Amino acid sequence: MPDTTNVRWGLAGTGTIAREFARTLAEVPSASLTAAASRTTAASEKFCSEYGIPNQHLSFQDLARDHTIDAVYVSTPAGLHHEHATLFMESGKHVLVEKPFTSTHAEALDLARTAKRTGTVLMEAMWSRFLPAYVELKRLVDDGAIGEVRKVEASFGFPIPEAGPRARPQLYDPALGGGSLLEMGVYPVQLSHWLLGNEPAVAAVGRSSTSGVDLDTTALLSFGDGATGNISSSMSTVLPNDARILGTEGYIQLPAPHHCPHELTVSRYNPSGPGLMQSHRIQAPIVGGGLKYEILEFHALLEAGRSESSVMPLIDSLAIMRTLDLIRHQIHNPSQEDLHPES
Structure with a gap:
């Protein structure tokens, strides 16, 4: 487990929510922003320069290989969450995934299984529940x-x-x-x-x-x-x-x-x-940045050696994705029978 007096973060994605996350990390004494990567080199360079991030990576694979970070915040588009979260957990990084957890229930289930197999902490960044x-x-x-x-x-x-x-x-x-x-x-x-x-x-x-x-x-x-x-x-x-x-x-x-x-x-x-x-x-x-509360929860998991949050457990993320799948299936296939994702 990482030194919880200084959890070293890497950011996968440099969009609007990643900027808010970077600003909020500065409010958390036990956190340091160490590395970042984006889908484009230009975006990564600009982001790292703006926030004084020492390690700029040209790819998510390079970020996954960075031994100076303990955890990764994934804020790439939802359709890429499964790919990127899997990459980081397979490299031994703990992962906080921006909502929605994935784009399908099947992807969410696979992430939960990967977290269990790799022994990494995985949590959906459903910040509302911690406010x-x-x-x-x-x-x-x-x-x-x-x-x-x-x-x-x-x-x-x-x-x-x-x-x-x-x-x-x-x-x-x-x-x-x-x-x-x-x-x-x-x-x-x-x-x-x-x-x-x-x-x-x-x-x-x-x-x-x-x-x-x-x-x-x-x-x-x-x-x-x-x-x-x-x-x-x-x-x-x-x-x-x-x-x-x-x-x-x-x-x-x-x-x-x-x-x-x-x-x-x-x-x-x-x-x-x-x-x-x-x-x-x-x-x-809400005192300070609203994302601070989910960051503190994630740090508490690392400090206690727990793999899941009791406020936002993986079973909830899986259930939410199942419901989202059912809703979208009915919208796009109104005449077909109900969809039953793998449980």
Whole structure:
């Protein structure tokens, strides 16, 4: 295991989220940013120069061979997560993979098996679960603040053009894991899983781009005994981007953007009158960079010699990918029978 007083990080990918990760690492005393690689030499050179990274690599293979790093943060497009995470684990590196974990359930299952075989720590960087508001949300739910949770309603979407100054063309490329569901819908899906369970039946509809990725997706996740998750994602439509967790005695609301809120509101049913509620707001500010909390969790795993996070275990990442597979299958093959990924 690495010296957990100074975990030496390498970055695979140099896009927007990698920049945020690099900035946030500076807030973590037990972390140092040692190396980076990108899909292009120019991007790697610019990134390493900007953040003062001593070891610039011209390929991900070179990064994997770098013996000066302990862990790698993978933030390449989702369609490349399986390839890159496998490369680093096979080289003995611990891996934090940006969400979505992979582009398919089969890829996710293979990563989990590789982590077990190589003895490396593997975690999906689902940063929401580690943020103060989500920690408070889980505490409230577990303490029965709104009774039994019966429904989760959440959306995430806004227009993302395929061309022009605000374009993100990789999100329109099926080979790179594009589409609104993997990019944004993963947040509502994971929230539903976190609070309701891991084996939902799925009913989904959506609209696809000419390239074949989903532009708009709506899905009903049925977790048994009537508990449901109602989720929406879009790359063409402005959605509310908030979330509501509905229980037998009240509900909790996460304001937009619900994947990184600074507060939450708890409303409890007032039996003195039909429809009356008693509400109070709880402040839960994010202090510093929001990615810091998942980094600290990853460091804690290394320090304790544990292979998985109890907050974001691999079984959850696998279940989320299974649901994402089911949703996309129904969108693209509405007349076919349901897809059953390997379990």
